[in-house]
Amino acid sequence: MDGNEGGDTALTVQKQLEELAERLFISRDSPIRSALELLKDGAVLRVRAPGGCAAGEKRDGDVFLVDPESSMPLFEINFTHTGDLEVFNDVGNAEEFGELFLSMVRDERLRLDMLLPFIELWTMGVGLFLQEIGILSAPSSYAELIRPLQLRDIAFTEILDVKYLQGLVDELAQITGVRLWVLDMNSMPVVVSVTGGEHCKLIIDSLEGVMRCYDSAIGGLAELKETMRAKVRICHAGFICFDAPLILGGEMVGMISGDASLMEPADPEKYRKLAEELDVDPEPLLASLQQVRSVNIEEVEFLLSVVNAIAQVVTEMSFKQYLLSAQVDENAVLTRELWRKNVELKALFQSIVEIQEREKAAVARDLHDDTGQSLTSALVNLELAQGEEDTPEAVRRLIESASSSISSVLKRLHDLSASLHPPVLDDLGLTEALRNLVRRVNADHPVEFSFLASGEEGELPGEVKINLYRIVQESLANIIKHSDAREAMVYFSRDGRGVELVVSDDGRGFEDPGSNDGAVHLGLLNMRERAEQIDGTFNIIPAGRGVTINVHLPP
Numbered sequence: 001m002d003g004n005e006g007g008d009t010a011l012t013v014q015k016q017l018e019e020l021a022e023r024l025f026i027s028r029d030s031p032i033r034s035a036l037e038l039l040k041d042g043a044v045l046r047v048r049a050p051g052g053c054a055a056g057e058k059r060d061g062d063v064f065l066v067d068p069e070s071s072m073p074l075f076e077i078n079f080t081h082t083g084d085l086e087v088f089n090d091v092g093n094a095e096e097f098g099e100l101f102l103s104m105v106r107d108e109r110l111r112l113d114m115l116l117p118f119i120e121l122w123t124m125g126v127g128l129f130l131q132e133i134g135i136l137s138a139p140s141s142y143a144e145l146i147r148p149l150q151l152r153d154i155a156f157t158e159i160l161d162v163k164y165l166q167g168l169v170d171e172l173a174q175i176t177g178v179r180l181w182v183l184d185m186n187s188m189p190v191v192v193s194v195t196g197g198e199h200c201k202l203i204i205d206s207l208e209g210v211m212r213c214y215d216s217a218i219g220g221l222a223e224l225k226e227t228m229r230a231k232v233r234i235c236h237a238g239f240i241c242f243d244a245p246l247i248l249g250g251e252m253v254g255m256i257s258g259d260a261s262l263m264e265p266a267d268p269e270k271y272r273k274l275a276e277e278l279d280v281d282p283e284p285l286l287a288s289l290q291q292v293r294s295v296n297i298e299e300v301e302f303l304l305s306v307v308n309a310i311a312q313v314v315t316e317m318s319f320k321q322y323l324l325s326a327q328v329d330e331n332a333v334l335t336r337e338l339w340r341k342n343v344e345l346k347a348l349f350q351s352i353v354e355i356q357e358r359e360k361a362a363v364a365r366d367l368h369d370d371t372g373q374s375l376t377s378a379l380v381n382l383e384l385a386q387g388e389e390d391t392p393e394a395v396r397r398l399i400e401s402a403s404s405s406i407s408s409v410l411k412r413l414h415d416l417s418a419s420l421h422p423p424v425l426d427d428l429g430l431t432e433a434l435r436n437l438v439r440r441v442n443a444d445h446p447v448e449f450s451f452l453a454s455g456e457e458g459e460l461p462g463e464v465k466i467n468l469y470r471i472v473q474e475s476l477a478n479i480i481k482h483s484d485a486r487e488a489m490v491y492f493s494r495d496g497r498g499v500e501l502v503v504s505d506d507g508r509g510f511e512d513p514g515s516n517d518g519a520v521h522l523g524l525l526n527m528r529e530r531a532e533q534i535d536g537t538f539n540i541i542p543a544g545r546g547v548t549i550n551v552h553l554p555p
Contacts, residue, residue, distance in 0.1 A: 025056030085289035155253035483507025
């Protein structure tokens with residue numbers, strides 16, 4: 001093959017790799033789209049074959065073709081033969097991709113090279129990626145075992161402090177001399193200590209090592225879930241491991257696992273063979289085994305008891321804090337709901353008050369304009385008839401009695417009309433309306449009422465005037481009915497500090513508004529609602545003798 005043919009072949013391979021990267025990483029129709037979504041932004045993936053390579057980088061949720069040498073990829077899919085570059089063209093989904101991928105790895109036609117340290121890969125979502133394409137797959141029996149768990153999806157995001165766990169396992173790893181792992185119920189590492197045995201790190205630098213460690217951890221999780229007790233086990237590579245369950249509220253959400261021990265010195269041939277099976281360099285692995293301690297099972301069980309005790313304390317404290325936080329959140333929700341209901345009730349109360357005031361005003365007008373005028377006309381006619389010279393004396397006396405009754409009815413009608421909706425409130429303002437109210441009450445009841453006003457009333461909204469008027473009206477009615485007072489006073493003031501309304505009496509008073517009869521209590525509630533409706537404050541000041549009601553409106 002001459003130079004041109006070699007160059008053409010390289011161009012063809014490069015084009016095929018770019019098309020493969022486009023189909024697998026870039027296209028919206030990628031069969032592994034669901035797996036790519038689990039990787040974090042910044043993840044770089046690379047495909048390589050003899051004669052070329054191509055790469056894609058995830059940014060803002062999408063993957064874009066990039067210079068394959070510009071960034072360090074998480075992993076590289078490495079084809080042994082260029083003739084296999086089109087094998088994934090007919091793959092329809094992530095599961096089919098994973099099955100074909102594993103088959104090609106077993107046949108040594110494909111290799112997955114992990115190019116960053118294990119924990120960095122998992123932090124970027126590689127573990128979830130491998131789960132989604134089925135390379136890491138727990139048995140269906142395990143999936144059924146953990147399905148009922150309610151907290152597993154939020155344990156390490158809302159309950160347990162991952163940063164605190166990292167510091168804890170780092171400190172424990174230094175004390176115990178082992179590498180510690182915190183795994184969730186999907187066997188995904190959440191935290192890994194920065195110190196400890198290097199042999200495990202070397203084993204999981206290969207895809208086969210990751211798969212074996214994953215299966216071993218799933219087995220450990222399943223045993224813990226069944227017993228809910230810490231346990232010592234032997235992992236796939238022959239190391240002594242210990243597992244302690246992380247339990248929140250009686251529910252297992254993960255485990256702390258420790259590994260680093262052998263019961264006898266490592267057999268070099270055994271681990272050279274293991275390195276060959278895992279497709280990793282045997283020399284660094286054999287060198288790391290020189291640092292692995294030979295221990296007896298009692299020592300491992302002691303380490304396990306220490307780690308287990310610490311795990312239980314941490315999880316119990318975290319769960320209590322979570323429950324407290326959840327209660328605070330629930331209380332906040334209830335508070336917001338109560339606030340919303342209160343707003344709705346206030347709006348309803350205001351609507352009812354407005355309807356009542358309109359109806360009262362309408363009735364007052366009808367009483368004044370229709371009934372009042374009819375009675376006045378009748379009274380005038382009776383007086384005219386009484387003045388006729390030929391009216392018999394007996395009839396004259398009857399007319400006089402009827403006139404007196406009609407006059408009395410007219411007075412009561414006038415008082416009722418003024419009570420329903422005082423026209424003076426609209427014509428002359430709140431101060432004169434209150435003065436007139438006190439004057440009318442004084443004329444009909446033995447309590448001596450007085451009225452004092454200070455400052456300029458100025459322009460007050462109609463809603464403010466009618467609500468303050470009704471508060472005074474209700475207060476005077478309560479004094480008359482319930483207080484046994486001899487004297488009472490109404491004070492109204494408006495100045496730069498706002499509006500002040502005070503109604504006080506020298507009656508028997510009360511210690512608690514709720515201790516009086518329902519009518520008084522309901523009246524007080526009604527007054528408070530009216531004050532709050534116009535953005536005022538309402539205060540009741542009971543004393544040894546008498547009660548003072550104070551309403552304040554800010555300027």
